[in-house]
Structures are given as structure tokens and as C-alpha cells.
Amino acid sequence: MNLSRLLCYPALVFALGISSSGMAQDLSLEKCRQLKDQIEHYTKLRRAGGSASKMDRWKRLRADKQGAYDQGDCRKYRGKLK
Numbered sequence: 001m002n003l004s005r006l007l008c009y010p011a012l013v014f015a016l017g018i019s020s021s022g023m024a025q026d027l028s029l030e031k032c033r034q035l036k037d038q039i040e041h042y043t044k045l046r047r048a049g050g051s052a053s054k055m056d057r058w059k060r061l062r063a064d065k066q067g068a069y070d071q072g073d074c075r076k077y078r079g080k081l082k
Contacts, residue, residue: 027072029080035069036081 027035042062046055074081 025072027068027074029077032069032072032074032077033081035065035072035074038065039069 042058045058
């Protein structure tokens, strides 16, 4: 095999992996409702206060749920999620 082919192959696989993982996946209305409820739950926990470790944990969990909400394109259900 040619050296340039050996170097291009991993780059191509890496680029294809990034492009497919970066695409938004459409979630169902029910899944979006669950994510929204979980986001609100962690928001309420943080507002109520707690130890620093609990607050950090809730912050990370809320951010994970918010990321899933955003990546799942749940904003299209905004009117139905109120």
C-alpha cells in the first residue's frame, strides 16, 4: 500500500464519524417532554440549594439533559411542551 493512502484512511474515517455524530436526531414529543421535565427537576433542586458536590452534580446532569434536548431538536415542540 501507498503511504499516502495509509495516512488518508484514518483521517477519512475520523471525518465521517464527526459528521454523522454531529447531526441532530429528531426525538418524539414524549421523549422531549421527559427531557424538559428532568431539566426543570434539576433546576428546582439547584434553586433549593445543597452541598457544593450536590450542586455540581445537578448542574452536570441538567447540562446533559439540556444537550440531549437541544440535539434532539425538541424546540420544534415548544408550544406543546408548555
